[in-house]
Amino acid sequence: MSRKMEEIAALIVRNQDIVDILDNVLTGPEDRAYVICSATECRNNVKGRCFIHTVTSRGDILPNGRCPDYVM
Numbered sequence: 060m061s062r063k064m065e066e067i068a069a070l071i072v073r074n075q076d077i078v079d080i081l082d083n084v085l086t087g088p089e090d091r092a093y094v095i096c097s098a099t100e101c102r103n104n105v106k107g108r109c110f111i112h113t114v115t116s117r118g119d120i121l122p123n124g125r126c127p128d129y130v131m
């Protein structure tokens with residue numbers, strides 16, 4: 060990971076609102092969150108877009124194979 064991408068990812072985890080949401084969503088021992096970022100580097104500016112994907116334990120899946128709800 061490049062230095063600029065590390066800085067972008069570090070800014071995400073400094074946002075207390077994001078941390079609080081992840082604390083509420085990721086409650087199981089096997090729950091995970093992945094941060095995927097892309098960045099466009101210009102001469103005087105770096106613009107990026109990051110997505111946080113969460114994966115919760117399979118205990119949340121209903122017998123018909125569907126999830127009971129989705130969190131955005």
